[in-house]
Amino acid sequence: MPIIKTENLGRIYQTGKVEVVALRMVNMSVEPGEFLAIVGPSGSGKTTLLNMIGALDSPTHGKIFFEEEDLTKASSFRLAEVRLRKIGFIFQAYNLIPVLTAFENVEYVMLLQGIPERERKKKALEALIEVGLKTCIDRRPGDLSGGQQQRVAVARAIVSGPKIVLADEPTANLDSKTGAGLMDLLLELNQWKGITFVFSTHDPMVMERAKRTIHLRDGRIEE
Amino acid sequence: MKAFFKIARRNVFRNWRRSLLTLLVITIGLAGLIFTWASADGSAEQMVGNYTDYLTGHVQIQKKGFQKEMSIFLALDNPREIIAKISRDPEIKNFTERIAGRAFISLGEKSIGMVLVGVDPSSEVRVTNIWQAMIAGRYLEPKDRASMVLGKAMSIRLGANLGDKVAVITQAADGSLGAASYKVVGIYNTGTGAFEGTHAFITLPAARSLFALEGRSTAIVLKAKNWKQATHLKSSLQTMFDPQKVEVLDWGQIIPELLRSFKTREAFANLVLLNVFLIVASGILNTILMAVVERRREFGILMALGTRGYQIVTMVILESVLLGVAGIIGGTVLGGAVVLILDMTGLDFSRYAKFLETGTLVAPSIIYPIITAERLFILAAMVLMVVVLAAFYPAVKAAGLKPAPAIRQMETI
Numbered sequence: 001m002p003i004i005k006t007e008n009l010g011r012i013y014q015t016g017k018v019e020v021v022a023l024r025m026v027n028m029s030v031e032p033g034e035f036l037a038i039v040g041p042s043g044s045g046k047t048t049l050l051n052m053i054g055a056l057d058s059p060t061h062g063k064i065f066f067e068e069e070d071l072t073k074a075s076s077f078r079l080a081e082v083r084l085r086k087i088g089f090i091f092q093a094y095n096l097i098p099v100l101t102a103f104e105n106v107e108y109v110m111l112l113q114g115i116p117e118r119e120r121k122k123k124a125l126e127a128l129i130e131v132g133l134k135t136c137i138d139r140r141p142g143d144l145s146g147g148q149q150q151r152v153a154v155a156r157a158i159v160s161g162p163k164i165v166l167a168d169e170p171t172a173n174l175d176s177k178t179g180a181g182l183m184d185l186l187l188e189l190n191q192w193k194g195i196t197f198v199f200s201t202h203d204p205m206v207m208e209r210a211k212r213t214i215h216l217r218d219g220r221i222e223e
Numbered sequence: 224m225k226a227f228f229k230i231a232r233r234n235v236f237r238n239w240r241r242s243l244l245t246l247l248v249i250t251i252g253l254a255g256l257i258f259t260w261a262s263a264d265g266s267a268e269q270m271v272g273n274y275t276d277y278l279t280g281h282v283q284i285q286k287k288g289f290q291k292e293m294s295i296f297l298a299l300d301n302p303r304e305i306i307a308k309i310s311r312d313p314e315i316k317n318f319t320e321r322i323a324g325r326a327f328i329s330l331g332e333k334s335i336g337m338v339l340v341g342v343d344p345s346s347e348v349r350v351t352n353i354w355q356a357m358i359a360g361r362y363l364e365p366k367d368r369a370s371m372v373l374g375k376a377m378s379i380r381l382g383a384n385l386g387d388k389v390a391v392i393t394q395a396a397d398g399s400l401g402a403a404s405y406k407v408v409g410i411y412n413t414g415t416g417a418f419e420g421t422h423a424f425i426t427l428p429a430a431r432s433l434f435a436l437e438g439r440s441t442a443i444v445l446k447a448k449n450w451k452q453a454t455h456l457k458s459s460l461q462t463m464f465d466p467q468k469v470e471v472l473d474w475g476q477i478i479p480e481l482l483r484s485f486k487t488r489e490a491f492a493n494l495v496l497l498n499v500f501l502i503v504a505s506g507i508l509n510t511i512l513m514a515v516v517e518r519r520r521e522f523g524i525l526m527a528l529g530t531r532g533y534q535i536v537t538m539v540i541l542e543s544v545l546l547g548v549a550g551i552i553g554g555t556v557l558g559g560a561v562v563l564i565l566d567m568t569g570l571d572f573s574r575y576a577k578f579l580e581t582g583t584l585v586a587p588s589i590i591y592p593i594i595t596a597e598r599l600f601i602l603a604a605m606v607l608m609v610v611v612l613a614a615f616y617p618a619v620k621a622a623g624l625k626p627a628p629a630i631r632q633m634e635t636i
Contacts, residue, residue: 056527057627076623077531083626084529095524095630099233111226112529156528 001068002029003164003196004053009062011048011219022048023219026062030164030198035190037210038200045219046200047168053198054087054166055079067163084112088157090167094149096141102152103128103137106159113160127155131185147178154182158189164196171203183209227534231541238514242546245510249550250557252503253606257558257599259499261592262570263492268593271450271474271485276352277413278340278422279477280319280444281453282460284309287470289441290477293338295324295396295434299469302440308463309445314456316448319346320440322430326393326401328373328423330381337377338422339391341430341440350446353411353424360385360409367426371405374419375412383407395435403433450474500605507606508613511543515617522621523629532622539618540611547610551603559599562592 009026012019023045030036030053038046051057052064055071064071066082074082083089096105106124115123128137131151141149150170157165167186171179187209189195199206207213215222235242275281283290284305289297299305302320309315322341327334344363348354353372354362363372371389373381383389387407395401405425413419431437447456457473464471475482522535569589 051627054527054627056630057625080526080529080531083527089527091524091527091630095527097230097521097524099230099237108226109528112531112534 002031002065003067004198005029005065005068006053007063007065009049009052009059009064011045011052011057012060021219023052023059026216026219026221028214028221030196032163032196033190033194034196034198035187035209035211036198037207037213038198038216039202039207039210039213040216040222041202044216046202046216048219049216050166050168050198050200054089055082056089084109085160086163088160088162088165090150090153090157090165090170092169092172094141094146094153094173096149096152096156098141101138101140102133102144102148105141105152106155109156109160115160123159124155127159128152130158130189131155146173147175147182150174150178150182151185154185154189158193158195162195164198167197167199169201169203170199171201171206176205179203180205224537227538228541231538231545234542235545241510241514241517245507245514245543245546246550246553248503248506248510249547249606249610250553252506253551253554253602254558254561256496256499256503256602256606257554257594258561258565258592259496260492260598260602261558261562261594262565262590263488263496264594264598265566265592266590267485267488267492268450269591270488271481273413274478274481275446275450275474277356277418278351278353279474280350281447281450281474282445282457283472283477284443284445284460284464285441285470285472287466287468290470290472293323293325295394295436295441298322298396298434298436298439298441299443300439302443303438305443305464305469309443309460312456312460314447314449314452314459315445317346317349317446319343319350319444320427321347321442321444322427322434322436322440323442324393324430324434326391326433328377328381328389328391330383330387330389333381335377335380336421339393339430339433340422340424341427341434342424343427350444353413356411356413357409358412360407362409362411363424363426365426367408368429368432369403369405370408370429371423371425372409372411373407373423374421375410376420377423378407378410380420385410391433393433395433396439397435399435401433401435403429405429503606504609504613507609508616511610511613512617515539515614515621519621519624519629520631522624523626523631526624526626527630532619535622536615536618539621540614543610543614544607547607550610551606554606555599555603559594562594565590565592 006026006028009023011023012021026049038049040046052059059072066086071079071082097108100108103124106127107120110120110123131154133148133151136144136148171182174182183206186197190197201207286297286299320343324339326337326339328337342363345365358375363370373383385407388404389407390404391402393401447453453473457471461471525535569591571589
């Protein structure tokens with residue numbers, strides 16, 4: 001059973017009187033354990049597609065199934081539940097909560113899930129160690145480097161064992177060495193822990209590491 | 224909840240400039256409200272106090288019909304019995320007996336109509352404070368039998384000075400013509416020309432003799448512990464007496480024009496207060512709304528992580544409540560301090576004194592604001608309610624955002 005399946009997915013943005021078609025008739029699926037890259041030039045619809053399958057935005061037409069559940073019919077409360085329990089996110093701009101420390105950022109999702117404090121603290125620490133952050137865990141995002149922030153974001157995304165982790169251009173704001181290190185870490189997590197990853201990227205280094213790629217151009221999948 | 228409280232608290236400190244602005248709006252707004260209400264209350268209390276303290280007291284017990292007729296034939300027959308009944312009422316601070324009647328006063332060839340009031344100086348000073356308004360000579364003393372105190376305006380009209388002997392003629396209660404002469408021992412000035420020009424005071428024994436009212440009086444004048452409870456005191460006292468014989472009146476019935484003026488001023492003050500409140504509320508709403516709109520990206524991130532709409536609402540409201548409580552503390556301290564200082568120095572409106580006088584009434588030219596704990600609590604609760612409501616609308620809008628457009632700041636609240 002695929003984790004995600006889309007059917008004729010489309011998204012049109014309305015900017016004033018101008019309509020921008022960001023996605024057209026996208027049909028794709030993601031199987032458990034995949035390490036999949038959605039690639040394409042800027043404006044090809046990568047982020048839009050990732051947002052759709054991550055229940056962060058709703059399509060203007062078509063359907064998205066998450067483990068056979070039709071997300072286009074789900075309430076905003078249910079979508080929040082799906083994001084909380086089943087999806088981990090890694091954003092290009094890290095998007096950590098600025099007022100929380102690295103440790104608290106990782107802990108936050110588990111707090112929403114209602115995990116008891118002791119277990120929460122143990123798991124948060126393990127996740128941070130797993131991404132190579134033993135120190136600086138009491139620092140706030142503003143006091144961390146870009147690479148460190150993205151590692152915190154990875155720890156936050158994987159800490160509660162999601163079905164899938166979606167990463168929107170995760171290396172775009174990092175230098176090549178840090179970016180490569182991050183991708184190796186994600187690959188390791190995929191190989192050893194079986195976490196399913198879907199990336200959007202136009203970075204060849206990321207594409208090289210992907211086990212499968214989907215090419216997008218002008219909102220369509222290129223065969 | 225603990226975690227949301229932590230985030231809210233840290234957010235307040237993170238955006239300290241914005242928080243400071245919101246805090247200032249709430250603090251200054253609440254201080255303004257406190258000042259406005261305290262000034263209105265102070266002004267009203269002084270206006271009522273000016274009259275009740277100089278002449279009427281808060282409540283009077285009279286024979287039925289006296290208030291309307293002011294006839295010497297409608298004097299109380301048994302004032303001592305009445306005093307014995309009321310003297311233990313816990314709401315009464317002090318009381319005194321009086322005789323008031325119409326009379327003619329003359330000096331030389333000048334003669335004018337007036338209200339002659341016979342007072343018991345030893346108890347009168349605990350009920351009214353004309354004795355504090357003496358500008359020449361002295362107030363009456365219990366032993367005085369042929370002494371008179373008159374108002375500045377009357378002394379000018381009569382051309383009377385201290386030591387002059389004035390003649391008084393009136394209708395006595397036994398049907399005879401009462402006549403006596405009194406030496407002017409004091410002149411008072413209350414600042415209200417109409418009152419000063421018509422009221423002169425002699426001692427109660429002298430008045431009893433003049434009006435042939437031995438052992439009787441026309442009114443028992445009461446000072447309540449709290450002037451605002453005058454109507455309540457009146458009602459409770461009235462139950463002790465036969466309403467067909469004895470009438471208990473509060474200051475609003477004794478001087479209806481004062482009550483009308485008081486009510487008008489109260490309505491006007493409430494209108495001003497409402498306007499100030501609306502200005503303050505819109506200021507708070509605007510600041511909090513802007514603060515929430517600015518942060519839609521942050522809310523998008525929180526929602527992407529699975530934070531539910533109601534949790535976003537909780538977080539925003541908690542943040543506003545934190546600022547609100549701090550602002551309320553600040554506003555109460557600032558407003559309280561301003562009221563406290565002005566309570567000592569007074570707020571001088573004397574340059575507008577001429578415009579403040581309406582008929583026989585005069586509004587105080589120096590206002591001493593007063594505030595009670597009850598008023599402070601009401602204002603604090605109202606401001607907190609505005610803060611919560613102001614935060615509620617943008618919070619609900621924020622909670623309704625779609626995470627992706629919010630993160631990319633493509634969607635507005």
